[in-house]
Amino acid sequence: MMVLLKRYRVFLATFGLVLIMTLINRPLGLEALSITGFSLKEMLLVIPPVFILLGLLDVWVPRDTMIKYMGEGSGLKGILLAFFIGSAAAGPLYGAFPVAGVFMKKGVKFSNILIFIGAWSTTKIPMLLFESTALGVKFAMTRLLIDIPGIILIAYASSKALAPKEIRQIYENAETMIQ
Amino acid sequence: MSTYILYGVTLLLLALSFKNDKKKTKMSLKKAWKAFENILPEFLVIILLVGTLLAILNPEAISKIIGGDSGWFGVLLAALVGSITLIPGFVAFPTAAMLLQNGAGYMQIGAFVSTLMMVGVVTMPVEIRYFGRKLTFLRNGLAFLFSFVVAYVIGKAVGAL
Numbered sequence: 090m091m092v093l094l095k096r097y098r099v100f101l102a103t104f105g106l107v108l109i110m111t112l113i114n115r116p117l118g119l120e121a122l123s124i125t126g127f128s129l130k131e132m133l134l135v136i137p138p139v140f141i142l143l144g145l146l147d148v149w150v151p152r153d154t155m156i157k158y159m160g161e162g163s164g165l166k167g168i169l170l171a172f173f174i175g176s177a178a179a180g181p182l183y184g185a186f187p188v189a190g191v192f193m194k195k196g197v198k199f200s201n202i203l204i205f206i207g208a209w210s211t212t213k214i215p216m217l218l219f220e221s222t223a224l225g226v227k228f229a230m231t232r233l234l235i236d237i238p239g240i241i242l243i244a245y246a247s248s249k250a251l252a253p254k255e256i257r258q259i260y261e262n263a264e265t266m267i268q
Numbered sequence: 269m270s271t272y273i274l275y276g277v278t279l280l281l282l283a284l285s286f287k288n289d290k291k292k293t294k295m296s297l298k299k300a301w302k303a304f305e306n307i308l309p310e311f312l313v314i315i316l317l318v319g320t321l322l323a324i325l326n327p328e329a330i331s332k333i334i335g336g337d338s339g340w341f342g343v344l345l346a347a348l349v350g351s352i353t354l355i356p357g358f359v360a361f362p363t364a365a366m367l368l369q370n371g372a373g374y375m376q377i378g379a380f381v382s383t384l385m386m387v388g389v390v391t392m393p394v395e396i397r398y399f400g401r402k403l404t405f406l407r408n409g410l411a412f413l414f415s416f417v418v419a420y421v422i423g424k425a426v427g428a429l
Contacts, residue, residue, distance in 0.1 A: 096309050097309050097312070099309065099313050099393075100309050100312045100313050100316065103313050103316050103317065104316060107316060107319075107320055110320070117323055117324065118323075120323040121319045121320040121322075121323035121324075122319065123319075124318070124319040124320075124322045124323055125315055125316050125318070125319030125320075126319075127319075128315045128318055128319055128356075129315055131356065132311060132315060134271060135271060135274070136304070136311075137304075138274045138275055138277075138278035139274075140300040140301070140303055140304045141278050141282060141296075141297065141300045142277075142278055142281070143299075143300065143303065144296035144297055144298075144299040144300030144301075144303070145281055145282065145285055145296045145300075147296065147299055148285075148292050148293075148295055148296035148299065149285065149292065149296070179270040179271060179273070179274045180274075181354065181356070181391075182354070182388055182391050183310075183311060183314055183388075183391045183394045183395075186307075186394050186395055186397070186398040186399070187303055187304075187307060187398070189398060189399075190303070190398050191303075203407065206407070207386070207411075210385050210386050210388075211382075211385045211386055214270075215270040215357075216357045216385075219357050219358065219361055220357070220361050220381070222361075223361035223362055223364065223365045224361060224364055224365055224368070224377070224381070225426070227425070227426050228374070228377075228378075228422065228426050231421060231422050231425045231426055232378065232381065232382065232418060232422060235417065235418050235421045235422075236382070236386075236418065239414045239417065239418070242414070243407065243410045243411055243414060246410055247403060247406050247407050247410060250406055251402065251403060251406075255400070255402065255403075258400070259398075259399055259400055259403065262398070262400070263398060266303065266306060266307070266397070266398060267299055267302070267303045267306075268299070268302060
């Protein structure tokens with residue numbers, strides 16, 4: 090019970106603040122709670138399949154296979170796969186991090202993991218279609234064309250900025266996130 | 269639409285897995301649940317923060333912040349608003365289209381859309397759990413800076429019409 094309380098203390102504190110906000114400004118607080126309810130529904134709809142898929146991936150796909158396709162030395166193949174998997178994904182960005190965790194456990198190269206995160210956030214195919222209708226094809230395509238090199242650039246710059254020891258620590262931590 | 273595909277693929281793979289090995293399937297479902305339960309507190313915080321931010325930063329408020337200003341100061345404001353909020357696409361793009369109609373420039377909208385997607389201040393609690401503080405700040409910082417490049421290119425390419 091105490092452990093549970095401790096793990097959810099930030100959530101409970103945030104929830105308390107929203108309740109206080111509701112007491113001060115009722116319409117604003119109710120609006121916040123109603124949008125929260127809506128996002129909660131969205132999360133419960135999209136997140137379960139993402140986690141089931143990462144569970145299946147962890148159990149069925151051997152580490153050697155993942156290393157071969159996306160690990161050190163996977164070259165262009167690994168980069169393209171990272172882009173493809175990220176772009177084909179569904180769901181909000183916070184769903185990408187647990188998947189990245191399993192990728193790390195399976196020995197995927199660090200820069201490919203960062204490319205995957207970038208693709209999930211920026212080049213998702215359903216979102217591009219939506220963006221094209223709302224803001225025009227030219228807008229969406231220009232953004233896509235500039236974002237693809239941007240994602241690669243950010244991925245390599247971030248992995249170069251970290252010491253090998255720091256990257257190893259991140260991988261070790263990922264092992265503990267899925268067991 | 270994409271949700272249906274996601275469910276279809278998941279169910280198919282799950283059935284395939286079950287047919288081949290019941291024990292392994294059970295194990296993967298157990299892993300899925302444990303991984304989810306592990307990060308659930310952070311997810312709940314994000315959802316609550318997003319709800320609150322969207323209530324405060326509704327389309328009218330965003331339009332007031334971004335709409336009036338033009339130039340690089342407007343781009344900076346647009347990038348800041350885009351960074352803190354995490355708006356689902358079906359709200360974000362119509363909002364961006366509305367901002368354009370209300371007189372915001374393509375450069376500002378480019379910065380807004382780019383940071384909206386690449387930079388997530390609200391999702392940082394989850395990112396930090398998986399990647400640690402240093403990488404999280406680094407990745408978001410670089411993506412924030414890169415959004416100005418995106419804004420510039422979009423302003424030149426699309427705005428020049």
